[in-house]
Amino acid sequence: MTDGLLPTPGLVRARYAAVPAGVHPELLSPGYASTAARAPLRPPVDLPQRLTEITGPLLGEGRLSARDADLTAQHEVEPVGQRILVQGQVRDSDGRAVPHTLVEIWQANAAGRYRHLGDQWPAPLDPGFSGVGRTVTDAEGRYRFTTVRPGAYPWGNHHNAWRPAHIHFSLFGRAFTQRLVTQMYFPDDPLFGQDPIYAAVPEQARERLVSRFSLEQTQPSWALAYEFDLVLRGTDATPFEEQDGQDEA
Amino acid sequence: MTGLTPSQTVGPFLSIALRWPDGPYVVPEGTPGAVWLRGRVLDGAGVAVTDALVETWQADPAGRFDHPDDPRGATAPAVEGFRGFGRSETLDGEFAVLTLKPGRVPDGQGGLQAPHLDVSVFARGLLDRVVTRVCFADEAAANAQDAVLQSLPPASRETLLAHAAADGYRFDVVLQGEGETVFFRV
Numbered sequence A: 001m002t003d004g005l006l007p008t009p010g011l012v013r014a015r016y017a018a019v020p021a022g023v024h025p026e027l028l029s030p031g032y033a034s035t036a037a038r039a040p041l042r043p044p045v046d047l048p049q050r051l052t053e054i055t056g057p058l059l060g061e062g063r064l065s066a067r068d069a070d071l072t073a074q075h076e077v078e079p080v081g082q083r084i085l086v087q088g089q090v091r092d093s094d095g096r097a098v099p100h101t102l103v104e105i106w107q108a109n110a111a112g113r114y115r116h117l118g119d120q121w122p123a124p125l126d127p128g129f130s131g132v133g134r135t136v137t138d139a140e141g142r143y144r145f146t147t148v149r150p151g152a153y154p155w156g157n158h159h160n161a162w163r164p165a166h167i168h169f170s171l172f173g174r175a176f177t178q179r180l181v182t183q184m185y186f187p188d189d190p191l192f193g194q195d196p197i198y199a200a201v202p203e204q205a206r207e208r209l210v211s212r213f214s215l216e217q218t219q220p221s222w223a224l225a226y227e228f229d230l231v232l233r234g235t236d237a238t239p240f241e242e243q244d245g246q247d248e249a
Numbered sequence B: 001m002t003g004l005t006p007s008q009t010v011g012p013f014l015s016i017a018l019r020w021p022d023g024p025y026v027v028p029e030g031t032p033g034a035v036w037l038r039g040r041v042l043d044g045a046g047v048a049v050t051d052a053l054v055e056t057w058q059a060d061p062a063g064r065f066d067h068p069d070d071p072r073g074a075t076a077p078a079v080e081g082f083r084g085f086g087r088s089e090t091l092d093g094e095f096a097v098l099t100l101k102p103g104r105v106p107d108g109q110g111g112l113q114a115p116h117l118d119v120s121v122f123a124r125g126l127l128d129r130v131v132t133r134v135c136f137a138d139e140a141a142a143n144a145q146d147a148v149l150q151s152l153p154p155a156s157r158e159t160l161l162a163h164a165a166a167d168g169y170r171f172d173v174v175l176q177g178e179g180e181t182v183f184f185r186v
Helices: A203-209 A241-248 B140-144 B154-158
Strands: A083-092 A102-107 A132-136 A142-148 A153-155 A161-163 A166-171 A180-185 A212-219 A223-227 A230-232 B035-039 B052-058 B085-089 B095-099 B117-123 B130-136 B161-165 B168-170
Touching (some): A083 A212, A180 A203, B085 B095
Parallel strands (some): A083 A223, B130 B161
Antiparallel strands (some): A083 A142, A166 A180, A212 A223, B117 B130
């Protein structure tokens, strides 16, 4: 018990590079009405990266059960809709793969309806589809889901508001600092222009949320393929060793 | 260097995927000394948010992490079944995680941090998670030595303190406005 209590000078160094401007949405984004009462008004305080921040839950195979990565095979009947593969690589901003990390997804069915009590718009539920998937990246940081393409759905943000088709992603990486929840979109969605959630992302970063159609990965007579890579915060340790400790000063 | 993937809101339907039956259990039920950390997530109108997700991450009671990036070496938890990670929705108006108070963790500058949990809050209307820390009001001596707490004005510091309650501790997150919780950029 006691060794953890001994102060050890120089034990901690900043490990993860700061997030540059122009990546994440502003929390207060007036076009997205729900931000008005929920976005903090004060600027965040810088927290030096110490042991709690550079570690994190390493959740893996133990969180999975059979067919978690195949959303079309979780019920006795298959879901309706366009069968698709969604696959890609999780890496950090230094280009290193993030292996063995939990990826959780959830989505609406092909008609645009979530299996959630709070979603009551008049589109059908699908007895063959829960819309929930989990997997763990492999040694190269790669993941793959089989699912159906989600539909768009209306919401109350503004008159005639529709969410572009999307799949929610939740990732842990290997540190508290790397935690990310985001959404994957589909190429050339005509609904992008009126969607305040997509538009809240700085313009130069928006395309990173749009998957790529891949004919090469498409499986003949079976499923269309979309590729979506995710990039988590990297370390700044390699080229700039000298500067590592600056955040602790 | 490739561009980071931007964050997006978790949306209103997160519970279909992110609710785990064992989510709130940082330690198994029945663990000696376990406490419930409970609280509300309040919006700018003082209304409890019922579609938020609160996640916690912490050291074990010995101040250690079972993680290879802990330079002291990954250490099997001092307590059987200790996961370090908790996850709870606020469907009933409160989050709740069953945990053990963490030990003190070195601050890398020769001192010790106060016992703390790192906290992420996700919700509809939050385009990125917000991050805060839970410290403990009944750890006055340790808190007085904690560089992060001491760097804050007293009123701000108070927003990071959990207070003793019947079966553990209470800690409300105020997203916005009067009494707004201190949020961190990590």
